Amino acid sequence: MELTVVVSVFNEAAVLPAFLERARRALDGLGADAELLVVDDGSTDGGGAVVAAAAAADPRVRLLTLSRNFGHEAAMIAGIDHARGAAVACMDGDLQHPPEELPRLLAAHRAGADVVMMIRTDSEALSPGRRLLSRLFYWLLGVLAPAGLEPNASDFFLVSRRVAAVLRADYRERVRFLRGYVQVVGFRKVSLPYRAARRAHGRSRYSLAALLELSLHAILGFSNLPLRLGVLVAGLTAGLGAVVGAYSLVMRWLGDPPSGYTTIVVLLCFLFAVQFLLTGVIGEYVGHVFAEVKRRPLYLVDEAPPAGRSPDAP
Numbered sequence: 001m002e003l004t005v006v007v008s009v010f011n012e013a014a015v016l017p018a019f020l021e022r023a024r025r026a027l028d029g030l031g032a033d034a035e036l037l038v039v040d041d042g043s044t045d046g047g048g049a050v051v052a053a054a055a056a057a058d059p060r061v062r063l064l065t066l067s068r069n070f071g072h073e074a075a076m077i078a079g080i081d082h083a084r085g086a087a088v089a090c091m092d093g094d095l096q097h098p099p100e101e102l103p104r105l106l107a108a109h110r111a112g113a114d115v116v117m118m119i120r121t122d123s124e125a126l127s128p129g130r131r132l133l134s135r136l137f138y139w140l141l142g143v144l145a146p147a148g149l150e151p152n153a154s155d156f157f158l159v160s161r162r163v164a165a166v167l168r169a170d171y172r173e174r175v176r177f178l179r180g181y182v183q184v185v186g187f188r189k190v191s192l193p194y195r196a197a198r199r200a201h202g203r204s205r206y207s208l209a210a211l212l213e214l215s216l217h218a219i220l221g222f223s224n225l226p227l228r229l230g231v232l233v234a235g236l237t238a239g240l241g242a243v244v245g246a247y248s249l250v251m252r253w254l255g256d257p258p259s260g261y262t263t264i265v266v267l268l269c270f271l272f273a274v275q276f277l278l279t280g281v282i283g284e285y286v287g288h289v290f291a292e293v294k295r296r297p298l299y300l301v302d303e304a305p306p307a308g309r310s311p312d313a314p
Contacts, residue, residue, distance in 0.1 A: 002086050003034040003106055006079030008072050009093040010040075013047035019093050020054045020061065026099040027060060030106055037062045037305070038093070039079045042069030055305075062305035070299045073176045076155065078299045080167055089158040090178075096196045097156040104192055105158040114163050114187035117179075118156040121193040150191060153179050163187060172298065174291040216284065226281045233274050240270070 005023065009016065020036075027034050040048040040063060048065055055061040064082055066075060076090050087109050091097040101118065108116045155178065159167065163185055171181045183189065244267065 001035060001084050002032040003030065004079075004083035004085030004088050005034065005036045005099075005102065006076060006083060006088060006090045007036065007038045007093045008041055008075035008079065008090075009038060009043060009047055009051075010069060010072070010075075011043050011045045011047060012093050013043070013045040013050055015094055016047055016050045019095055019099070020051070022095070023099040023102075024054075024058060024060070026102045030103055032106060035060045035062060035084060037064060037079050037083060039075040040065045041072065041075040042066055063303070064301065064305055065303040067300040067302040072155070073178050074299045076178055077167070077172075077176070078301070080159075080164055082304065083164065086161045087158055088164045091156045097154070098194065098197060101156070101192075101194050108190045108192060109158055109160060111190075112188055113158075113190040114160040115182055115185070115189040116158040117150060117153050117183065117189065117191045118194045119150060119191050120152040120154050120196050149180055149183055153183060153191075154196070155179050156194070157182055160187070174294075174296065174298065175288050227285060229281060230278050233278065237271065237274065241267070 005027070007019075007023070012019075023036050027036060038051045038061065040051065048063065051061065051063045055063050064078060066078060070078075072092075079090065080088050087106070089102060089105055091099070097118070105116045105118070157179065159182060163182070166185055167178075167181065171178075171185075
């Protein structure tokens with residue numbers, strides 16, 4: 001089998017019939033032996049039954065059901081683990097990732113690319129505020145983690161057999177940023193632009209808090225620069241102390257010294273804020289280490305499709 005298309009879904013029953021129809025048409029146009037592996041990430045709206053019916057009618061469609069909702073990234077890892085294709089493409093099932101782009105991904109892979117990233121050039125789905133936050137996130141990630149991460153890269157990508165094998169064997173972090181891992185494994189990478197459409201139904205499950213959490217995981221997973229903030233802030237604080245001291249001496253010489261109480265309160269508030277900030281940063285890193293040390297499973301399978309696991313999967 002040349003290609004497995006992995007799709008993570010969670011409570012997408014309303015849009016699944018349209019997605020499955022478009023995805024199967026896209027598979028028809030690939031000119032390749034391919035399958036569609038849908039990972040049901042603990043849906044409660046009957047979406048699994050919709051996929052099961054499609055799988056009964058089309059042997060190219062397979063359903064992998066997780067025991068509960070483990071999150072989008074864990075579901076994609078589960079799909080990669082159970083893929084049978086020599087190449088694996090990952091995408092969302094809400095039609096923001098157009099299935100009609102699959103021939104472009106496969107063509108780039110056939111031309112020699114081990115990693116094919118789909119780069120969002122414009123999105124009808126993002127509000128101006130979300131678009132601004134996205135730009136800010138990728139700028140900050142580029143500053144803190146100079147590892148060659150491309151702005152506006154999405155969870156719509158294709159990896160070759162050897163990259164999929166690396167993801168199965170080595171990139172098993174409990175706190176993940178999969179689109180980042182795919183970009184830093186090396187090998188030959190190609191980026192293709194695409195236009196993200198609006199969600200066909202409902203609203204995004206990624207709230208602002210969830211997006212901020214994902215951003216935090218990405219930054220902490222790719223950079224230890226925040227841990228060095230202590231040294232930087234220590235220098236800034238020393239400089240501020242010198243400025244306040246010089247200001248106090250000058251004002252005393254001029255006969256109008258600043259209030260000692262006010263100066264002390266301001267400096268104490270500033271120093272405590274810095275101390276708590278650095279403690280919080282260290283706590284986040286410790287929390288990530290704790291999650292890795294526990295070695296809990298990334299996901300648990302409720303029902304697996306027959307003859308599903310790749311020989312490269314652990």
